[in-house]
Amino acid sequence: MSIDVATLHHRAELLAANLPPLMAAADRVAATVSQGVHGRRRIGQGETFWQYRRYEMGDPIQKIDWRRSAKSDPVYIRENEWEAAQSLWLWSDGSPSMHYKSKKNLPEKAEHGDILMLALASLLVRGGEQIAPLGRGARPTAGRTALLLLAQSIEERLLSANDNQPVGSLPPFEPLPRHSNVVLFGDFLEPLEDINRAIGAYADRGVRGHMVQILDPAERALPFGGRTRFEGMENEGTALIGRVEGIREQYADRFDAHRGGLKAITRSAGWSFVTHYTDQPLESVLLGLYMTVAGPRSL
Numbered sequence: 001m002s003i004d005v006a007t008l009h010h011r012a013e014l015l016a017a018n019l020p021p022l023m024a025a026a027d028r029v030a031a032t033v034s035q036g037v038h039g040r041r042r043i044g045q046g047e048t049f050w051q052y053r054r055y056e057m058g059d060p061i062q063k064i065d066w067r068r069s070a071k072s073d074p075v076y077i078r079e080n081e082w083e084a085a086q087s088l089w090l091w092s093d094g095s096p097s098m099h100y101k102s103k104k105n106l107p108e109k110a111e112h113g114d115i116l117m118l119a120l121a122s123l124l125v126r127g128g129e130q131i132a133p134l135g136r137g138a139r140p141t142a143g144r145t146a147l148l149l150l151a152q153s154i155e156e157r158l159l160s161a162n163d164n165q166p167v168g169s170l171p172p173f174e175p176l177p178r179h180s181n182v183v184l185f186g187d188f189l190e191p192l193e194d195i196n197r198a199i200g201a202y203a204d205r206g207v208r209g210h211m212v213q214i215l216d217p218a219e220r221a222l223p224f225g226g227r228t229r230f231e232g233m234e235n236e237g238t239a240l241i242g243r244v245e246g247i248r249e250q251y252a253d254r255f256d257a258h259r260g261g262l263k264a265i266t267r268s269a270g271w272s273f274v275t276h277y278t279d280q281p282l283e284s285v286l287l288g289l290y291m292t293v294a295g296p297r298s299l
Contacts, residue, residue, distance in 0.1 A: 026118035026119040086124075086130065086180075087129075087132075087180045088140065090117050090134060096233040096234050099233070102217065106279060112214050112278050113214050118150065121147055127294055132149065133150050135171065169186065181210070182210070187214055192258065192261040196265045199211075208271065209269065209272075210273075211266050213259070213274070226243065228244045
């Protein structure tokens with residue numbers, strides 16, 4: 001996919017009509033979290049020296065620094081900083097269910113998903129990683145261009161929704177290279193067999209992944225009372241419950257079972273999984289996610 005920088009900058013200006021609050025929020029969250037990871041270094045195959053540490057059973061003999069070891073009894077190995085960039089593809093669910101919020105003072109799930117995705121992308125780019133939006137056939141890039149492409153994917157998704165075009169609730173499949181990474185943001189309330197199929201398509205290719213489930217607190221607690229009508233946001237129909245309190249325990253069991261199923265699916269694939277609720281701070285989940293995605297790794 002060829003990239004016209006002038007076109008990207010023009011698209012960025014168009015984005016200003018729709019995404020300024022989102023981008024500003026993502027920048028604020030990323031800036032806060034970056035303070036917690038500033039100066040973080042990773043062990044890897046770079047050429048820049050980081051530190052000495054004592055030799056341990058299983059360490060390659062080639063890493064022993066004989067000059068440093070000759071100065072004392074312990075044997076030391078030399079560790080360098082990581083200098084190889086990862087390739088990561090990011091996706092955020094924009095289907096109708098993501099536009100739910102149980103209270104006026106809460107954000108929509110889609111808003112938190114997009115902010116987290118953009119903030120994570122900002123942190124990754126600052127760390128020298130290469131990113132791309134998933135499902136667009138784009139090659140991962142670094143720097144401002146990568147962030148513009150990701151923002152453009154959000155804009156186009158919003159335009160599709162405004163035009164009543166269907167927006168998928170599960171990540172699209174794209175034949176990614178082995179050992180690449182995907183990060184997925186969504187509510188993942190679809191049937192477990194469908195989610196397992198979508199995740200398995202990537203795991204079978206050796207793709208590493210990270211799933212961030214984003215939920216409204218009402219979807220966890222079912223805080224409603226009395227006679228309540230529930231309407232599906234994705235053509236599931238309606239359900240009239242005469243007394244919501246009477247089904248709360250049964251609902252909690254099914255909710256926990258679904259989350260348990262998601263954990264089992266991601267664990268089987270070797271992926272990470274975390275749940276974020278829209279009444280919680282974004283910074284804490286972003287920091288944990290960034291340290292998982294960009295943390296130490298071996299080749």
